[in-house]
Amino acid sequence: MAISVETFFLVPDAQGTLQAQIQQMIAQGILSGRLHRGEKLPSSRRLATHLGVSRITVTLAYTELLANDYLTSRGRSGYYVSDNAPVPPVYEPTAPAEDRVDWPRAIVKTFSGGDTLDKPRDWARYRYPFIYGQADPTLFDHANWRLCGMRALGAKDFSSLTADYFDQDDPLLVEFIARHTLPRRGIAARPSEILITMGAQNALWLTAQVLLNARRQAAVEDPCYYALRDLLTQTRCTMVPISVDSNGLPPEAIPDRTDVIFCTPSHQSPTTATMPMDRRKALLDRARELNALIVEDDYEFELSFLGSPSPSLKSLDREGRVIYVGSFSKSLFPGLRLGYLVGSAAFIREARALRAQVLRHPPGHMQRSAAYFLSLGHYDAQIRRMSKALHDRRRTLEESVARHGLTVAGRGAYGGSSLWMRAPAGVDTTALAERLRTQSVLIEPGAPFFAGPDRPRDFYRLGYSSIQRKSIDAGVAQIAAALSGYWT
Structure with a gap:
């Protein structure tokens, strides 16, 4: 393996001749374990050009290291780290310089210390x-997912793999969501009203950033998805917890001056309560009275094995007040990190612009692989x-x-x-x-x-x-x- 010339640099205030500095730089890289036995060094010409020194200076440094058995020469192939070089078995990065930054003063906003549960990786x-x-890996269709991933890597889909969509998404995935996923929830939406996100949590974050600030008030369920409170805290809005009952969020408890209502009507998180139809209509009426928006997190609607899921709140909305959040993370696998937002075009336009500034778009290859998995029927079979x-x-x-x-x-x-x-x-x-x-x-x-x-x-x-x-x-x-x- 060749060592990149970019890994070498001279310290401006170092002592000694340039030849000695180059020699010391390479020797320290070998002694620390950063440069491994058998790895090829840059040619003397390339390293000299990179460091801005004469080629003879680099050649003399290489020659001295060769004499000390740090390097070996292989004919016209170049210089390599010697098999006899004293390389430690494990590379340990050198200790950083003393950190003298006053981080409590430097950090103006904190994001750690929230309520995120400790879930062991093992x-x-x-x-x-x-x-x-x-x-559960035993429930996932690895074989067909692999085939869809390979198909998405093919020459026909080269642009979906390599292109920068900037603020757009894979049209095949958006089309499937619009024509197949959303109609199952009674929702009709145009592509301009759909945005692909990095899972439901990213969708909630985008929504909160677009709709809330320090002058606005948000109503949230209590208890609720713990990460929701953390991301709402970042907006500095006034957050009002509303105790849920056996039917979910009670609309009459939502206070005046509420601007945005966050809820999980189909499957309350974490109590799993389902909001009945009359309460859903009452919630829409209350939002209309307040001139408020509703953010509906419809997680796990696909896993309705005890009966057909109740209609989504978005399907009952006739005024564009409901912003719908969906996700494939629970129904496919959490590491996929693909979700979607559905809302009025004016809202999606701003959420799309914010997403483009932060992460551009979810990886095109993952979007296209998911689109194939969905459209070929593998998703329904897995559900x-x-x-x-x-x-x-x-x-x-x-x-x-x-x-x-x-x-x-x-x-x-x-x-x-x-x-x-x-x-x-x-x-x-x-x-x-x-x-x-x-x-x-x-x-x-x-x-x-x-x-x-x-x-x-x-x-x-x-x-x-x-x-x-x-x-x-x-x-x-x-x-x-x-x-x-x-x-x-």
Whole structure:
């Protein structure tokens, strides 16, 4: 492997002759492990031109390193790092210079320290991973996804792989969403009203940035998707949490002067409550009274294995007040990071411009691969396969929960991939989760989903998309045992 000439540079205030500086620079690279045995150095002409020195200076430095067995010469091929060079087995970057920046003063806005849950990256090695939002590899159609990815790499699709769309998206993916995905939710939209995003969270961020500032007020569900509160905080808007009930967000509780309402009517996050039709109409009426907008996050609508999903709020909207957020992350796999925004053309235009400034567009190859996977019918086949598997796991989990005497606080009326649970009074599920983790059981504590300092500590979520059906009962038994011995 050839070493790039760009990795070499001279320190302006270094001591010694140019020849000595070049010699020291290469020797230190070898001694630190940055330059590996057998790697080819730049030619003396290229390195001299790059460093702005004479070629003879570089040649003399190479000759000295050759004599000391740091380098070896291979005829007319050039100079290489010698096999006898004292190279350590692992490259350890040199320690950076002392950091003297006053970072608390330099940083004007912080983004860390939010409520994002700690989900272990090695969750798959746990025996009982009741973790939400991760993909079960046994349910995914790897073979056809690979074929679609290879097709997207073909010469015919070269432009979709290499082109800079700037602020546009793959027309095949947009067309599929407009003609197939949205009509299933009763939504009609033109391409100018659809924007591809890096998942639902990116869609929510774009929406918040376009619609909110320090002078505006946003109503959010309580509990809600924990990352939503974090990204709304960035806008410095006034955030008003609205306690949800068994039917989701109560419209009458939305205060005056509210500008934007964030909700998950089809599958409330995290309680899984489904908003009935009369309340959906009441929510639209309340938004009209306030002259407010509604942001509808319609995650998991595809996983409605217990019955047909209720109509989306966007499908009932006749005034353009609803901005719709969809995602393929839950139905395909989280790492795909593809979602979409649907709204009036004026809103999408601004969201598109903001996206272009931040990340241009989601990678064209991923968009085209997804478009093929969707349009060739593989997506629908996968949804049917996933829905059957999740239905079986859901039934097993509910039976096990009932058998072990655990309390369900919320279960989706149409399906989904989790149950919202409540522990006995006095149990801190954050501490419970830590204890269970040592026993190879993963649950999600519920406190981060709630707003305010006095959050309920006794809720938790059990996801069943990532755990095999055969492991569910033993895992629930572990949870029940931990709860019964919580105070010991």
